[in-house]
Amino acid sequence: MTPHIEADRGDYADTVLLPGDPQRAEWMARTFLEAPRCVNRRRGSLGFTGLFRGQPVSIQATGIGVSSFLIYAHELLGYYGVRTLIRTGTCGGLSAEVKLRSLVISRWARPENTENGQVFGLYDADAGPDAGLLACALAKAAELGIDHHAGLTACTDIFYHPEAHARYAEARALGALAVDMETSALYRIAAHFGARALSLLTVVDNLATGELTDYSERQELFADMGRLAFEIAAEGR
Numbered sequence: 005m006t007p008h009i010e011a012d013r014g015d016y017a018d019t020v021l022l023p024g025d026p027q028r029a030e031w032m033a034r035t036f037l038e039a040p041r042c043v044n045r046r047r048g049s050l051g052f053t054g055l056f057r058g059q060p061v062s063i064q065a066t067g068i069g070v071s072s073f074l075i076y077a078h079e080l081l082g083y084y085g086v087r088t089l090i091r092t093g094t095c096g097g098l099s100a101e102v103k104l105r106s107l108v109i110s111r112w113a114r115p116e117n118t119e120n121g122q123v124f125g126l127y128d129a130d131a132g133p134d135a136g137l138l139a140c141a142l143a144k145a146a147e148l149g150i151d152h153h154a155g156l157t158a159c160t161d162i163f164y165h166p167e168a169h170a171r172y173a174e175a176r177a178l179g180a181l182a183v184d185m186e187t188s189a190l191y192r193i194a195a196h197f198g199a200r201a202l203s204l205l206t207v208v209d210n211l212a213t214g215e216l217t218d219y220s221e222r223q224e225l226f227a228d229m230g231r232l233a234f235e236i237a238a239e240g241r
């Protein structure tokens with residue numbers, strides 16, 4: 005076990021899907037895994053391992069923001085020997101074209117959160133996903149008919165920022181589609197450990213239009229993202 009995870013070594017599969025929200029972790033386990041086993045309850049950050057099409061796959065909730073995310077990613081990669089991390093997160097769209105409820109595949113993540121990067125020099129640069137996982141995601145999304153965007157995403161430490169949409173002007177000029185709070189850290193820490201990573205994000209609000217989804221519809225909103233993540237986990241080895 006680690007300070008934040010009570011599972012034994014060997015309790016996680018090589019591939020771990022990473023939602024921020026523990027309720028999403030539980031829903032993903034219930035919806036997609038055969039014989040899911042809860043391997044972590046510490047701090048309510050639920051972790052599960054089970055089978056998808058006969059292959060072991062795990063899910064671990066990571067909480068909100070880079071600080072929390074990096075604790076789980078570090079312990080999964082460094083202690084449990086996990087090799088592939090696929091984030092199944094939510095994001096805010098940065099333009100009206102990025103529709104609510106659609107899926108964003110992050111091809112690159114631009115950190116707006118430089119403080120975390122200054123500590124190790126690890127997280128202060130743009131970083132991208134594993135090329136094989138990205139190719140698999142694009143092919144599977146097309147095959148399954150999943151409505152999606154693929155492109156640059158921004159990553160922030162501040163959900164309620166006084167400048168809200170305006171602060172992403174530079175990122176938007178570079179083509180940023182959406183913002184979340186973990187993806188740049190995911191790509192950098194995976195590179196640091198020589199592991200593979202990909203971030204899939206469902207649009208739950210839009211900073212340009214002010215539209216919002218309701219939390220009550222969230223689990224059904226994640227059907228496409230969950231399905232795609234498990235397909236990639238099964239195929240993109």
Ligand SMILES: O=P(O)(O)O[C@H]1O[C@H](CO)[C@@H](O)[C@H]1O
Binds near residue numbers: 023068093186
């Ligand atoms: O829904 P999750 O995966 O937590 O992701 C997004 O939601 C949280 C903010 O509401 C942040 O963690 C952000 O990145």
Ligand SMILES: O=c1cc[nH]c(=O)[nH]1
Binds near residue numbers: 094096097183209211
């Ligand atoms: O980080 C996030 C996640 C969802 N919606 C946002 O506006 N930001």
